[in-house]
Amino acid sequence: MIGMKIGELARSTRTAVETIRYYEKIGLMPQVARTEGNYRSYGSNEAERLGFIRRARDLGFGIDQVRALLSLADERDRDCGEVDFIAKSNLLEVERKIAALQNLQQELSAVVRQCRAGKVADCRILKALGRPADWAD
Amino acid sequence: MIGMKIGELARSTRTAVETIRYYEKIGLMPQVARTEGNYRSYGSNEAERLGFIRRARDLGFGIDQVRALLSLADERDRDCGEVDFIAKSNLLEVERKIAALQNLQQELSAVVRQCRAGKVADCRILKALGRPADWAD
DNA sequence: ATGAACCCTGTAGCAACTACAGGGTCAAGT
DNA sequence: ACTTGACCCTGTAGTTGCTACAGGGTTCAT
Structure with missing residues (x-):
């Protein structure tokens, strides 16, 4: 057209x-x-x-x-090596992002699992956020 | 301090x-x-x-x-329900992003696999980009 | 001739910072 | 006393990849 x-x-x-x-x-x-x-x-x-x-x-x-x-x-x-390089870099970057998000998902779902429907004062989600990540509970 | x-x-x-x-x-x-x-x-x-x-x-x-x-x-x-809701929304969003990136990774690695080190004129990566995704090869 | 549907330019906004430019402050070393 | 260097200040512009106006002009059908 x-x-x-x-x-x-x-x-x-x-x-x-x-x-x-x-x-x-x-x-x-x-x-x-x-x-x-x-x-x-x-x-x-x-x-x-x-x-x-x-x-x-x-x-x-x-x-x-x-x-x-x-x-x-x-x-x-x-030579198409450079095309290949760009495509592979992109793939690596995508894979890096997936890995980072999967870590995130692990940590975040651990936090979410803590929830026992209660009052904000005892909220475990907020407690988890309110202190360094490696503190035990 | x-x-x-x-x-x-x-x-x-x-x-x-x-x-x-x-x-x-x-x-x-x-x-x-x-x-x-x-x-x-x-x-x-x-x-x-x-x-x-x-x-x-x-x-x-x-x-x-x-x-x-x-x-x-x-x-x-x-009540801490709202806290819970925010955390769960975030988790869902993260999971959505992971799924989207995994699709991307599939397609992209299919494209990258095509590469046979040659000249740009025959580059399969560029060919894959140069036409609608559902055209067979 | 009038209305809807399209097109134009130019600018500002989004998220969540980051990077200057062009200064001021403070403590230590000579 | 003076200078050097590390720190601090404000304010603005840049980043990525668009998206959303504002304030117009054009085209075509009715």
Whole structure:
């Protein structure tokens, strides 16, 4: 589809209109030609590019990583090691976050288990928060 | 220890000095008395309060949740159901995040596994990003 | 011609800090 | 007395990745 307005592009990529304008502002999407009424006019190149961006973002790549992937994708003769590196860093980061959250979940559910429906004055949750974590009970 | 300067309080609670000033600005920590030289002077009450805040934050409670816990902790006669509710909401939220990240990890490691060290032009990672997720290979 | 649905720019807000800039204070050493 | 260095102060701007206006203009159908 050629000559899409921003709203159509937004619908076809499940992206908010304002996000597209934001991507343009930060240089992730190009500045495209305008119609007579000063509306942005997008073609299939831009739709593909935005699709790439969306999928990368959904997989947890940061904006700067997406930027790097997009620019690497243009240097077709280059070795793809750097692409691999970015993807693996991202995976490691996701795994690190999972581990951190699982620790959190352990500690937090230990705290929640303490609850014996009573008065605030005796609340074990508040007591658990009110002293260093390694104090025994 | 009484009459601590902000730096001592920071060290003793493993908090950045600027974070303490920030907590004061948003009303999570009180405005304390100043020395002659206009330095903040903290006592053990404030140290305890900041310790509580730090532990709650480390357990993933948001600033507003911490604010609520602190104010509930003062109403000693109140039933502690609300405390329990806040803690359980937080736990659910943490569990939700873990699940989302685990999905991400699955998809991302599927993408990373595709890599056959070659040229960017044939890069499977980039190909995986360059098309809708449900296209087969 | 008027209303709804769309588009435009520009700025401010979110969470929870962090990082300056541009100063003042205090204790120790020379 | 003076200087050095470590600390403190306020206030503002930056971070990430958008989202939400405010205050307009355009397009198209009725």
